[in-house]
Amino acid sequence: MKQFVCFLVLSFSFFVPANAQVGGGGAWRTLEPMPSARQEISTAVLNGKIYVIAGFTSTGASTNTVEVYDPTTNSWTSAAPIPILTNHNNAAVAAGKLYTFGGTSNRTFLYNPQNNTWADVAPMNFQHGNTAAVGVIDDKIYVAGGNGGAMTERELEVYDPVANTWTVLVPMNVARNHTSGGVIDDKFYVVGGRGSTNAPTALEVYDPQTNAWTTLAPMPTARSGIGVGVVNGKLWVFGGEIPQIHAEVEVYNPISNSWRRLPDMPTPKHGIWATTIGNKIYIPAGAVVQGLGATNINEVFTVANKTADYDGDGKTDLSVFRAGNWFVLQSLDSSVRAVQFGLSSDTITPGDFDGDNRTDFAVFRNGTWFVLQSSSNTFLAFQFGLSTDKPVAADFDGDARTDIAVYRNGFWFIQG
Template sequence: MRRGIALLLGAVLAAGPSLPAHAHPSHPTPTTPGATPAAAEPTYGKGWQPRAAIGGGPRQEHSVAALGHRVYVIGGIVPNPAGGVAATGRTEVYDTRRDTWSEAAPLPVVMNHPNVATVGGRIYVLGGLSGGASWQALRDGFVYDPRTDRWTPLPPMPAGMERGSAAMGVRGTKIYLAGGMRTLTPGPGGLQDTVDLVSSYDVVTGRWESLPSLPQARDHVGGAIVGATFYVLGGRDRGQVNVRDTVYALDLRSRRWSERAPMPTARGGIAAAAVGGKIYTFGGEGRHDGTNPNTVFAEAEAYDTARDRWVRLAPMPVPRHGTAAVAVGGTIYIPGGGTAGGAAPVDVNDAYRPRAVGRQAAS
């Protein structure tokens, strides 16, 4: 296997149809008995390049942020030596010029599915989900200064706004959050509490504001702001079998939601990043008809915000969900993620360089 990585597929248990909300599958890890390695080596090309594996090892359900030419991988879940997975506060830094990894100061609070954004040369974490037997929304916020390698606490999020796995976007001094979830209980029958909340945080004034709710609740969703519009793409509602292809757009001037052209492939647990006027989406988990919640997608699809049009791109060499993407200098970096439904963290780190979207096949 490339870089000695075993890409593992674990058995997944789906919730019964009588449950009010579909369960997150059991969480297999790379040491799960009976797990089998992937059959073939990844194939690169058509914009895809392999990069140095995550220095600290497999990571999933994390977030990423870019400062200059460096990509920060923050929080998430990692294999637990005692079995299963554990939440982490670890922060690692990938140097896109040198193709090397280093450590940064860890988050003061361990969390997975953190809500992360970069403003003014600093990284903001605005809540996430806890570790433990049931992952609960956290109100904790922090700001990271790369000059001092320190996280500074922010005032807690207002009660009722806390959640993890929200769509994120930045415009000016404001960070926008849409959707997310307050509870994720791993295992068969575990609760997934998806929300339709939309809010903003001004990094200068420290003021939180509630905005018009999403047309429907979403979590594990893609998000980006292009111009004055906040796009919320795909995602799911109370479980990975309930994936969606919707694209919602919030005009930040009129504060009105509209619906745009749907994604070619309904997916939750996707990674998304904007380059120019296009939003690129990668991977994901879950079948929309609920027949196979263990499905992990290789799909890469781009949305042209000016033309309201989707195109299909070359698929991911290593299909993953529960990962994150960020653009640096026109190249999109996608570190970590899971290769099987639920939790199957890997240390894969790939880069995608967009070509002219017009050359791709339209949806």
């Protein structure tokens, strides 16, 4: 059964909260501080909650502390500490299970939320200390870079939770630690870091299908100790250091193999780990000065969903609707695209309904929605609303997909 949310609008105003900063690409908001100040942490999302694991205190002492942030209540709780004191460790959720690994040892721990305990599983082949890059593809955890023992800082291995095994894969092109990464379209991107000449700006991508790395456009700002999130099929890079502390926010678009600069983050930080939920990127804790300087500041960046980005390059495209025809001047290559979809009497309602980071052609007609999905070039038709309603499609729940909604006589109806 389809669900909807109904709101009665009595009055309204538009405002920006005192603790929010709005800039290009999205908006920042300060959240409830973390109970403890830590840096060189790792984080991961389990059941909608963010686990912040281990790291340094402001004096450089390793910890085993685990604190849990609930975005729905803007509050913190504690979870069982991990079995060892560590820092610069790594974390990921695969197949619905939370793991932390590396740092000061090659041990891997699995968290059981039912009884709030940690247990050893298969150890890694390498230590991957001083923060590696981590990505999850098909419920397998990929870990690249870091150092410790006899590592060259190029090592890549993958963990299979079903088999409980780590397998060594082809190494990266660039040696690095204090790095980070993310997954886009089942490919593992690794960016920034230190440990070799090119590491601070280097971007490369691993394809599990070919077991090969490809070098991509370098990041404009050289840095390590960064946080990376993936939203709308793009790589968002925050903060870092080398040699000074950084506040830069830069976004990589894999379609155009290009970077763009956004306004700085409100609190320059390094030793961070970014966590993505929908179109929100959470950055708790970290260090606010070069070297040791742990903080408990907790901030979130909400990525603005661009309208009319039909080619997925992160820029709004000029477009017109005329007699059932759409004409789009694509900013990616300056070509003009013409598509027949809809009737001249329809109300146009474009948006990213299928979540592929491209705007879909869509119209509203007599209470029925028609959507041409850019991901498959197929169309959907479904009824939601009355012929007299006003369509107000938007991303109301922050999952980076456009939601179906109508406005009627002071009420908003949003399809769940």
